[in-house]
Amino acid sequence: MISIRNVSKRFGPQVVLDRVSLEIEAGKATAIVGPSGVGKSVLLKLIMGIMDPDEGEILVCGENITRARSEHEKNEIRAQLGVLFQSAALFDSLTVYENIAFPVEQRFSLAKEQVHKKVIDTACSLSLERYLLSYPEEIPMGVRKRVGLARALIMEPSIFLFDEPNTGLDPVVGQEVYDLINHCRERWGFTGVVISHEIPEVFQVVDRVAMLLGGRVIECCSPEEFIRTSNLAVQQFMKGLTDGPIKIQ
């Protein structure tokens, strides 16, 4: 579904990703974990085509997004993606209703009634009915994440990218977001990529875990294997130890 092949990305002299390769299977969810600043979010932006890699290529549903010549071509590929951003990235000037309706109104020329039906259906499935007329600044962060999820789900994407879905949430609301991701996966059946540094909590929503460190994928396996691995860096990261191969920058 997503094929990342020998992708490298540098910012000036700093190598963030160094020939990273990763296969994300259709219908499965993969967590990309690792300490802060290892390039997890950069990898997500490369998959979305918002950044271009210095080397390598990324195929999304068989389409090479790194070779797309124009924004128009990239948009054709992006149409298959749904993204939940770290801060939800809702549009401040629009109400919850307008935020959810936004991608449909921009991408399709549907009648108002059809848009309204889609918005209401999506909002109801995520229990957002009472917030529809509120602005993003008026609702708590957990609800904003749900709105972000609804805004992406309304387009029925085949791939869903989650950028640290639990950042800024307390444990209870954080668990609610994980439950919601599982619920959405069951209902919409998308392929998922979850960027996170919350382990083992993130394991409940994924089938595979890939850990990034030093610009490379140092481990890629199932959550069970990840817990049992003898890789010292993985063990250090899992246990939150300060001594080990991972150096605090």
Place this chain on the structure above:
Amino acid sequence: MPFVAATESIGRHVMDVSENWGRSCIFLFRTLGQAVRPPYQFHLFIAQLLHIGANSTLVIALIGLFTGAVLAVQGEYTLAKFGATAYVGSAVALSLIRELGPVLTALMVIGRAGSAITAEIGIMRITEQIDALRSMAVDPLKYLMVPRLLAGIIAVPLLTGMFITVGIFGGYAVAVGLLGLSSGTFMTQMISAVSSLDVYSGFIKAVVFGFIFGWVACYKGYTCGFGAVGVNRATTQSVVTASVAVLVVDYFLTSILTRVFME
């Protein structure tokens, strides 16, 4: 060695400026490309026209009124030395139409709406709202920049027209009401001195200044750096760059238009 270091520093600065120019021109061409590409979202354009134009009318009218009034007082003082106070009306009108109307309006719009546009787009950039647009296959140039650029090009000439009209009224009120000039003389001299070429000249300037305002405000917001400091810097740069650009371009436009219209 200091010579080498100085040369390196100058070279790096020139490279940075050239790169920035190149990027801003690419940004402009891509935005203009999106402007002619359907679908056209008129409601976004109207919303920006309201924000940039309609919401600026009060401040523009106030400044126009007092600029006209000051011109009348200064004109009367200066022209009295030559026994030519009859020409106060033409001095006020020509100054406003050819120069002060377009320039002061542009500077006010840059200060009021330009800074707001840069800050708004900059905050959208740092809160990932622009990334969100792109992830939804919506081009931010088309959705955010095109309406603002076009609204600037339309709003600044309209506001300039209002500034000039109110300014002439302010000049008339002071010259006739306070300084005792004859109403007939003020109006006759003004009408005989102002030609359609003066009006064209002011209009062309206003359109160009509106274009500069939109281009700089959108570009600075779109390329804003990280965090509150990034937005702060982008907003300051937007106002300073656009204001300086308006004054520099004004000199060249005045030189060119005066020569063209005199021929």
